[in-house]
Amino acid sequence: MSSEKLKFECIPCKASGIYSGRCEPEGVGVICTRCKGEGYEELSADEVVSYNKPFVEKKIRGDIILVEFRMQYEEFVKLPQH
Numbered sequence: 001m002s003s004e005k006l007k008f009e010c011i012p013c014k015a016s017g018i019y020s021g022r023c024e025p026e027g028v029g030v031i032c033t034r035c036k037g038e039g040y041e042e043l044s045a046d047e048v049v050s051y052n053k054p055f056v057e058k059k060i061r062g063d064i065i066l067v068e069f070r071m072q073y074e075e076f077v078k079l080p081q082h
Contacts, residue, residue: 005042007055010035016059018067029064 009015013032017039020029031037040055 003044005044006048007040008043008048008052009055010039010041011051013039014059015039015053015055015057016061018061018064020061020064024068027063027065028068029061029066030068 010017010032012034013019017032017035017037018029019032019034024030032039035041039058043052
């Protein structure tokens with residue numbers, strides 16, 4: 001099998017890089033943790049399934065007015081104290 005990876009649209013954020021689900025209020029999104037805000041995932045041939053769409057460009061979300069940044073708790077505790 002080929003180890004070459006190709007870009008496909010990130011499914012959770014719909015290729016926008018911004019995820020908005022049930023926990024986010026209307027108009028609020030977070031940086032997608034699956035694609036890290038890129039809008040695509042790099043998949044090898046054996047990872048691709050029939051519903052993966054090739055990535056062309058990052059999509060614009062007209063329904064989002066605020067993007068929150070979230071981080072892992074382990075990263076948070078390492079931040080300098082004020």
